[in-house]
Amino acid sequence: MPRPRKRPPGAAGPEKKGQSEKRTKSENLGEASAKVENSSLQKTSAFKKCGRNLTNYWLMKSEPESRLEKGVDVKFSIEDLKAQPKQTACWDGVRNYQARNFLRAMKLEEEAFFYHSNCKEPGIVGLMKIVKEAYPDHTQFEKNNPHYDPSSQEDNPKWSMVDVQFVRMMKRFISLAELKTYHQSHKATGGPLKDMALFTHQRLSIQPLTQEEFDFILSLEENEPS
DNA sequence: GCCAACGTTGGC
């Protein structure tokens, strides 16, 4: 879903035109749910805390295997990020309101896990950091982009992106299967991954993590793969 | 390739 690609504004590939669609209703829903998110109480998930913490942690999904969307390859792996100038790329293509709102909540220097999705071995592969806070995603205005949004106006862009920079690879690959095992047992024991968004909001491509979730996943690096 | 989960659209 996020199709982060490094690309100067204005570049475009071959492909067909996007279809028109309604916008106002769902946009308002998106805005509203963003506010509701932060107002709810409790100490549990990053969802509830997000926006009130000094520092947030994130997990961002991208597809490491080639897949054509409207004729354009949306592949972007952590190796692709490493290969960019300054190992930095814009995280474009996010077209979900909840995910967008999390992008907009990201602050400079916050850390994010790079997660490989929709692939043979889904899981966390590395760490990156936010090096530019949210600004308009230029791909929403590019007619030939797979994520072109004809309902978005230049003077009031709907979609945002951030810039991320590669920090390091994980010391070992942390698979979805392993995380799921911990999530399952932590639901029973009250452990740190009991509310992890990867499982409680499975389709979200940009997700917040609590300090506890983040630290626990980092601690897994030191263990044998399970 | 299948399909569950879930977000979006649009008729009423």
Place this chain on the structure above:
DNA sequence: GCCAACGTTGGC
């Protein structure tokens, strides 16, 4: 504003 139909995500 409801909700069925539809489209997308993403694991398996």
